[in-house]
Amino acid sequence: xxxxxxxxxxxxxxxxxxxxxxxxxxxxxxxxxxxxxxxxxxxxxxxxxxxxxxxxxxxxxxxxxxxxxxxxxxxxxxxxxxxxxxxxxxxxxxxxxxxxxxxxxxxxxxxxxxxxxxxxxxxxxxxxxxxxxxxxxxxxxxxxxxxxxxxxxxxxxxxxxxxxxxxxxxxxxxxxxxxxxxxxxxxxxxxxxxxxxxxxxxxxxxxxxxxxxxxxxxxxxxxxxxxxxxxxxxxxxxxxxxxxxxxxxxxxxxxxxxxxxxxxxxxxxxxxxxxxxxxxxxxxxxxxxxxxxxxxxxxxxxxxxxxxxxxxxxxxxxxxxxxxxxxxxxxxxxxxxxxxxxxxxxxxxxxxxxxxxxxxxxxxxxxxxxxxxxxxxxxxxxxxxxxxxxxxxxxxxxxxxxxxxxxxxxxxxxxxxxxxxxxxxxxxxxxxxxxxxxxxxxxxxxxxxxxxxxxxxxxxxxxxxxxxxxxxxxxxxxxxxxxxxxxxxxxxxxxxxxxxxxxxxxxxxxxxxxxxxxxxxxxxxxxxxxxxxxxxxxxxxxxxxxxxxxxxxxxxxxxxxxxx
Amino acid sequence: xxxxxxxxxxxxxxxxxxxxxxxxxxxxxxxxxxxxxxxxxxxxxxxxxxxxxxxxxxxxxxxxxxxxxxxxxxxxxxxxxxxxxxxxxxxxxxxxxxxxxxxxxxxxxxxxxxxxxxxxxxxxxxxxxxxxxxxxxxxxxxxxxxxxxxxxxxxxxxxxxxxxxxxxxxxxxxxxxxxxxxxxxxxxxxxxxxxxxxxxxxxxxxxxxxxxxxxxxxxxxxxxxxxxxxxxxxxxxxxxxxxxxx
Numbered sequence: 001x002x003x004x005x006x007x008x009x010x011x012x013x014x015x016x017x018x019x020x021x022x023x024x025x026x027x028x029x030x031x032x033x034x035x036x037x038x039x040x041x042x043x044x045x046x047x048x049x050x051x052x053x054x055x056x057x058x059x060x061x062x063x064x065x066x067x068x069x070x071x072x073x074x075x076x077x078x079x080x081x082x083x084x085x086x087x088x089x090x091x092x093x094x095x096x097x098x099x100x101x102x103x104x105x106x107x108x109x110x111x112x113x114x115x116x117x118x119x120x121x122x123x124x125x126x127x128x129x130x131x132x133x134x135x136x137x138x139x140x141x142x143x144x145x146x147x148x149x150x151x152x153x154x155x156x157x158x159x160x161x162x163x164x165x166x167x168x169x170x171x172x173x174x175x176x177x178x179x180x181x182x183x184x185x186x187x188x189x190x191x192x193x194x195x196x197x198x199x200x201x202x203x204x205x206x207x208x209x210x211x212x213x214x215x216x217x218x219x220x221x222x223x224x225x226x227x228x229x230x231x232x233x234x235x236x237x238x239x240x241x242x243x244x245x246x247x248x249x250x251x252x253x254x255x256x257x258x259x260x261x262x263x264x265x266x267x268x269x270x271x272x273x274x275x276x277x278x279x280x281x282x283x284x285x286x287x288x289x290x291x292x293x294x295x296x297x298x299x300x301x302x303x304x305x306x307x308x309x310x311x312x313x314x315x316x317x318x319x320x321x322x323x324x325x326x327x328x329x330x331x332x333x334x335x336x337x338x339x340x341x342x343x344x345x346x347x348x349x350x351x352x353x354x355x356x357x358x359x360x361x362x363x364x365x366x367x368x369x370x371x372x373x374x375x376x377x378x379x380x381x382x383x384x385x386x387x388x389x390x391x392x393x394x395x396x397x398x399x400x401x402x403x404x405x406x407x408x409x410x411x412x413x414x415x416x417x418x419x420x421x422x423x424x425x426x427x428x429x430x431x432x433x434x435x436x437x438x439x440x441x442x443x444x445x446x447x448x449x450x451x452x453x454x455x456x457x458x459x460x461x462x463x464x465x466x467x468x469x470x471x472x473x474x475x476x477x478x479x480x481x482x483x484x485x486x487x488x489x490x491x492x493x494x495x496x497x498x499x500x501x502x503x504x505x506x507x508x509x510x511x512x513x514x515x516x517x518x519x520x521x522x523x524x525x526x527x528x529x530x531x532x533x534x535x536x537x538x539x540x541x542x543x544x545x546x547x548x549x550x551x552x553x554x555x556x557x558x559x560x561x562x563x564x
Numbered sequence: 565x566x567x568x569x570x571x572x573x574x575x576x577x578x579x580x581x582x583x584x585x586x587x588x589x590x591x592x593x594x595x596x597x598x599x600x601x602x603x604x605x606x607x608x609x610x611x612x613x614x615x616x617x618x619x620x621x622x623x624x625x626x627x628x629x630x631x632x633x634x635x636x637x638x639x640x641x642x643x644x645x646x647x648x649x650x651x652x653x654x655x656x657x658x659x660x661x662x663x664x665x666x667x668x669x670x671x672x673x674x675x676x677x678x679x680x681x682x683x684x685x686x687x688x689x690x691x692x693x694x695x696x697x698x699x700x701x702x703x704x705x706x707x708x709x710x711x712x713x714x715x716x717x718x719x720x721x722x723x724x725x726x727x728x729x730x731x732x733x734x735x736x737x738x739x740x741x742x743x744x745x746x747x748x749x750x751x752x753x754x755x756x757x758x759x760x761x762x763x764x765x766x767x768x769x770x771x772x773x774x775x776x777x778x779x780x781x782x783x784x785x786x787x788x789x790x791x792x793x794x795x796x797x798x799x800x801x802x803x804x805x806x807x808x809x810x
Binding site: 090134154358359361366367369372389391392393394395396397399402403405406407408409410411412429430453454510512513514515516517519523524525526527528529534535 | 800
């Protein structure tokens, strides 16, 4: 009875307040629910003490590359005037040409074994060694003290007190120790829920002429990098919902870490969405799911390295990342070297720029108000994909777009200036050099619909609902580019080995006269800080694609530069 | 010298009917002949003009028409006819100020409306209720920051309004209808007529197009982060759907 009385009293409170609302302008509805504490968006990790010296920890050693030679090679690989233009090399050749020598590798191996460190895996491109050792050995060998922590969400992780130092005897071959700090793990570039009604991407972004020409991904191969497990029943339901052919992704996991383990309903949304959007855009393409657990060593770098070693896919879509300032500095070169080996092989990579707008660290640390961008989106080897809000006409055709910005929810199109990378020479187009430019890499490169209210209809957890985030825009771009490559093949350009790093081509197309306008220029709105302007801008990059027009321009570009 | 201009001497050679001889020799002979009499010169000029004219005509007919290239970020060709915009939600227009906004009427119900704005009642998924208020005024009378102050000062049923001290809750990049403005996060108490108080979270934003100031506040109980996310998602949608009259 007491309970019923309490409920009744709370209802009376609510009804009284409602009456007040109706009587007075600007009144508020009140909650029936009493609260004990205010909701908080922030929290700090709690130190739990030193890591047990016997605990086995996985981490990685970043191998030195002949960086000057590699830079020269990559520049030539993407310079249309160079005889090396698009002469891609496989992972083994990459390792032989730019990695440490076989003898040096053997010496490192012997020394690690003697110190009690076991090599668990490596790839032929020799960008990193994946290793396992007791915490006590790590402490001794690299001059740190491994500590255990509890994250605000209860997750336990370890991190070193102090910066790991590579011993002198290894330093000729090993440049850094990565994967020891588990505080900030990559997060999916958001999957906000809600909204009403799906967008119609094919119509809005002008894919229909490609479909009409029979370009739907036949014979093409595309991959995603995923740190959570998708649900096959969701993919099946999606196919049924939209009348698509069945999709069964081919799962690939780095052998020593195994597949992604995260299968909570909230987490399967990301891989479900990535796979479904790719399948929706390129329904006949073969899809690979490069996946591993969301740990510092099982994550993005290793899966990119695996894709580079395999050489199976032409395009890779990555909807995961972390703001540059929160990334462990040792982890960045490992991922970046994996990216370099992938683009040397001809794999094109699209990465979501994140969903916190200009404040790239805010998602992981809500009280962090730094202007920041996300990595690996900021890597010069990838196409960073930002987000928009799309408006279509009643017939479904493109109408207009603004940058995606939700200031109250602290979300928006990731974009800004990198602190890790200089502005590459190819990043030139109308608007690139602007009042915010400081010589650093600028993001995003391109954009597409990321607003859940105008976004993508998906199935996850057995439910159909609209979805968004730059992690939705990214697989859309990746799959669209796959179709463009197929279209190029159809028009006599050999893209079987892929097109590799796309930015030099996209920026050239954006900044020179073309057969058809390739991008929708987005000129009104902000990403919570940087305004959208004519040409390139920090909110939406070069703009969103008119895919059919871009396909024609890509073919024209490749033919003009002797690609056959 | 082998040729003065690409096709002309060859044509002239054919026209003179001389065949099977050394070209160099023929050219010399032709040149000598041209210099020898005005009739030959006239005939040569006439032939020259005729050949050029025919060539131009043939090129104009046979050559494919080249479409002019599109210049970067400039309008190009005939813009496609997109037709009227798709409106998925309920559209409301301010009779006084002309701006429009959209709202999902199955989630947000209009509790009150006036010529300058609306008050929405919002029932959240956990049963909590919340409010989103949108108002407008002439910018010459009310600036965006004044608008926020005025709206917060006139909220009935919410007391003890103060700036939210948590850095994590701050509103960065406030906009309405994609126009940058001002905004802030606040806390307060929702007090019922029976005197029962709940702590409240408020997010306020305001912007102007130079003529009209639009100001908005979203108010809900601070029960958990999920309810605030739900309320702010909806408020963001409504406020970014604003189409300014100017």
